[in-house]
Structure formats: structure tokens, C-alpha cells
Amino acid sequence: xxxxxxxQPELETMPRxxxxxxxxxxxxxQLHRVYxxxxxxxxxMAEKGVTPDDIKSIEDIRKLPFLSKADLREAYPCGMLAxxxxxxxxxxxxxxxxxxxxxxxxxxxxxxxxxSCCARAITAAGGTKEDVLQVCYGYGxxxxxxxxxxxxxxxxxxxxxxxSGNTERQIQFMMDLRSTILCCTPSYAAYLGExxxxxxxxxxxxxxxxxxxxAEPWTEEMRRDIQxxxxxKAYDIYGLTxxxxxxxxxxxxEQHGMHINEDHFYPEIIDPDTGEVLPEGEQGxxxxxxxxxxxxxxxxxxxxxxxxxxxxxxxxxRTLIKMSKPRGRTDDMLIIRGVNVFPSQxxxxxxxxxxxxxxxxTIDRVNNTDTFDIDVEMLPDQFxxxxxxxxxxxxxxxxxxxxxxxxxxxxxxxPPKSIQRSEGxxxxxxDKRKLI
Amino acid sequence: MYIRQISIFLANKSGTLAEVTDFLYQHNxxxxxxxxxxxxxxxxLRVIVDRPEETLALLKxxxxxxxxxxxxxxxxDDVPGSMAGVVRVLADNDISIEYAYAFTTxxxxxxxxxxxxxxxxxxxxxxxxxxxxTVGPEVLNV
Numbered sequence: 105x106x107x108x109x110x111x112q113p114e115l116e117t118m119p120r121x122x123x124x125x126x127x128x129x130x131x132x133x134q135l136h137r138v139y140x141x142x143x144x145x146x147x148x149m150a151e152k153g154v155t156p157d158d159i160k161s162i163e164d165i166r167k168l169p170f171l172s173k174a175d176l177r178e179a180y181p182c183g184m185l186a187x188x189x190x191x192x193x194x195x196x197x198x199x200x201x202x203x204x205x206x207x208x209x210x211x212x213x214x215x216x217x218x219x220s221c222c223a224r225a226i227t228a229a230g231g232t233k234e235d236v237l238q239v240c241y242g243y244g245x246x247x248x249x250x251x252x253x254x255x256x257x258x259x260x261x262x263x264x265x266x267x268s269g270n271t272e273r274q275i276q277f278m279m280d281l282r283s284t285i286l287c288c289t290p291s292y293a294a295y296l297g298e299x300x301x302x303x304x305x306x307x308x309x310x311x312x313x314x315x316x317x318x319a320e321p322w323t324e325e326m327r328r329d330i331q332x333x334x335x336x337k338a339y340d341i342y343g344l345t346x347x348x349x350x351x352x353x354x355x356x357x358e359q360h361g362m363h364i365n366e367d368h369f370y371p372e373i374i375d376p377d378t379g380e381v382l383p384e385g386e387q388g389x390x391x392x393x394x395x396x397x398x399x400x401x402x403x404x405x406x407x408x409x410x411x412x413x414x415x416x417x418x419x420x421x422r423t424l425i426k427m428s429k430p431r432g433r434t435d436d437m438l439i440i441r442g443v444n445v446f447p448s449q450x451x452x453x454x455x456x457x458x459x460x461x462x463x464x465x466t467i468d469r470v471n472n473t474d475t476f477d478i479d480v481e482m483l484p485d486q487f488x489x490x491x492x493x494x495x496x497x498x499x500x501x502x503x504x505x506x507x508x509x510x511x512x513x514x515x516x517x518x519p520p521k522s523i524q525r526s527e528g529x530x531x532x533x534x535d536k537r538k539l540i
Numbered sequence: 541m542y543i544r545q546i547s548i549f550l551a552n553k554s555g556t557l558a559e560v561t562d563f564l565y566q567h568n569x570x571x572x573x574x575x576x577x578x579x580x581x582x583x584x585l586r587v588i589v590d591r592p593e594e595t596l597a598l599l600k601x602x603x604x605x606x607x608x609x610x611x612x613x614x615x616x617d618d619v620p621g622s623m624a625g626v627v628r629v630l631a632d633n634d635i636s637i638e639y640a641y642a643f644t645t646x647x648x649x650x651x652x653x654x655x656x657x658x659x660x661x662x663x664x665x666x667x668x669x670x671x672x673x674t675v676g677p678e679v680l681n682v
Binding site for chain 2: 482484487488489490491492494495498516517518519520521522
């Protein structure tokens, strides 16, 4: 039997006209349902002076209001729900703290839909029921582990629910159970490559053939390093909790752009300043409308990711539109070692701990792992003549930042007024990673 | 009795020490003793100067991060074992030393050790019944 190339061939290779028709049908149904069930979005439409009668087809989507993270915060926790809670079977949540947290709800239909998207990604990476798939994304509220895990079940792979960390155990299971597909963040994949080498393994010693890596930006150079050190083909996967999780878009064998599962997630590219929809091929902010999700159906959700869409014919045979790797953000969110970090969170901690808000974040990537340093200006009366007192202050601040950010930063206390100002404002960020 | 020490925070960049020492020179400040603590990230320059209060005010005015500390100063004979004797007395009384350094004065055959301890009064108290005598800023003017 020929090896299956697609998980849902009828959808993944659907002719463009049919797909447009399917999207239109799903969209019209979804819009009416959201209008009826989600007072929050109904109010947003009223504010813009739009009713469902103004929307004749999906072409009119540009008349509808956007949703942003601020809306989700305002509607937290249940304000965006379009079904009774009793119909929901799961929540997932973003890593964010200090008010940035988003809780997404799923009905069983939504979980199936999400897992099918992940199954498409796994199949595109060559996964079949013969494979052993090792998941070292975190499990729990984070969508990474749960999503890929469910997709792996759908494909029928033997699934190793490792979760993140404990590298020694990861390597032991990888070798003993002969894992063939690895799923984790690209920086952890690179780290595993190093760890395997240190343990004396050569790239050909493992049984891996492919890796599906996401949740943080990575470069072609990093892809080459990972492919070489693990002896695999490395595929990118894209997603966000607000839309479902990983699997919104995925790479195929071409390894050039990610196919968006546009039967479920309708993409638009807008000018982030004006909100105008941009013609295909132009770079702008990616916006998604969930076409057939039940519990948490976001309409025109602004992802803040900057990218380009393309309908160029793909050699894999899929007709699904492709998105480029995100080329940046429209907000100040940083992704450091796979964790979303907002500078405002750092500011809050500094204020709470009695420091001035003059700080400088320096991010770099050394041996494929992000380094994260924060210089913080001391106030004159925070200085002490003993090294111990100053290092204790640094440690206290490091601990407080870790509690809030969920990631460890190297804190350096520096003299007052020593961080360079431009027009009176301290420069806040130096990102030396060349990710684009 | 204590001797006042000025500590100045040094960012870990080349030239910062030179900047401070130039500043002290420009203001005609005479250094009697000094020590530098260094870590991977920063340094602390600690100096004993002839006019501590005035020097501190000058440094603060120039936006240096600095502080003034009373140091326990003990006169010892300039022979082997003197330092050991002082440190032993403090250790036996559970007084830990954060840091220490020393200098000599014009008075031949003796030296002054400067000790940073948590509680100066307690340290002075335990040294009272020993041959080690604490001294004050008058030794700087000999």
C-alpha cells in the first residue's frame, strides 16, 4: 500500500473554488451563531454599526470588527463562550501572567478539530502508525504537549508523553523505544542534539527521521544545525492558544512556508496601523477567523505576528494557502526560550521590588539557546559596601522575575543613570538573535 | 573608635576605575588605603581618605553610587601572628568578618587592620580585654 501523504486528503488538496465555497458556508453559519451567542462580539459589531444583514458573504468579512488580546482579557474568563460550559470538555491557557493570561475552551468537536490539524502536520512530516512519536513539549495548560499528543494518537503513532525537561530520560526513551519523530521547541531540539553528542552518540545512532518544532521563532541556520546534529528533517509548526494551539499551520516536505488549515482557520493579512486588508503577497499582520470551532470561536483575531501569505502551487500537492515564518511582532512581545515575555511584566516586578524602571534587556542566542540578561539600575540608597548584600539583591530580583515570567533571567545591578538614554528614555531591548 | 570608609560602585567596564581615581585626584583627595572587591558583574572600590565626609559629598554630587561605612580599626604589631591573633579573638566570639584590609602608618613597627563586621560595638567589646587596641581617625594624620 502506498504510504499516506495526507491525513485528510479531500480537505488538504481541495480545489480552490471548493475551498472558498466551504469557507463561505462555514463562515456565514459561524457569524450568525457568534452574533446570537456571544454578547461581547455582538456589542463590538453594534459599536461598528454592523449587523449580520450587512454581511452577504465571506468577502464582507472586512466590515467586521477585530478582536485582540485586550478583548480576551476583558472577556476573561467566560465572556467569549458560544456554548454552555456543560458542553465544554477542556480548557488550555497561555503562559502569560500579569493579566495577559488567556483561557481557551474546547468542546469535544473542538478538541477533535485541533487534533486533526496536528495529525495533518505529523502526516506531512512523514508520520504513520508505524512511527514512535516522542513529545517533549510541556503537558498541561500549555497547548504544545496536549495538541501534538492528540494528533499523534489520531495518526496512530506510538506516543511517548515525555513532557519537557529531564534530558537524560528523554535520551534513554529515545534510544530504548526507538523514537522516530521528535516534537519540541527548536531550541530544545538543538539542546538534545548537543546532549546526544556529549553522551557519545553519533547522528546515525538514533532512529529519528523527522522533527516537528514550534512555539518559538527559529532560523534556517538553526534548522540546518538541528537536521545535522540529529540526522533528521526538521519541520516548522505554527499555532496559538487563542485559535486552538499548534497545528493552525504546518510545513510539508518542501520545508518552505507553512500550509494553513484554512478550512478551519480563515487567514487575512492586514496593515497593522490602519486595519486595512492587504493584497495577497504583501507583508502584514496575520488575522484569523475560526470557521467551525464551537466553544471559543474568535472572529478576526489579531495574532500580532507579521508574515506573508502565498497561494503559489506547492509540490506536495496541498492546495492549502501558505504563510511565511512570522517575521516579527506588532507588539513588544518577546519569545525567549519558547516563553512569551512582555517588557511590561519586567517593569511591574522592578517597581514591586523597589527598583527604578530603568533596565536593559539583552537577548542573544548562544549554541542555539537563548540567553536572557537584564541590567537594572540601582537607586543610590540600594548600594551597599559588601558584595554579599548586592548579590543577595540580584538573587531576590532574579527569583521575583522567575515567578512572574516563568523563565530565569540573569540580573545585573548597574549604577544609576548608567543605561544609555535616547531622548531621555532608556533603551530597553537589545535582541542580538538574528531570527529573520 | 572607627575609621570611616567610602565605597564606590564600579560598573564592570574598562575605564571606570580610572574615572573615579581621576576624580579623586582632581579634588585633591589623598588616599590612605584602599581595596577593590571584584565580581563577574561589578566592582566595589573601598577607600580610606583624609576628608571622608567632604569626599562623599563631592562624589554624590557627581552622581557616583557610594556609601560611607564605619570600619573597625585595630593597631597591631608588625610581626608574624598579629593578624592571626585578632582574627582568632573575633572567630572565638562568633563575629564574622565580611572583608578586611590593612595599611601601615608613620609609626614604625605597627600596622592598622581595617575590619568590616556586622556589629562594630560587639567586636570592640570582645577586643577590649585583649592586647589589640582599636584606633580612630587620628591615626590617619600621623
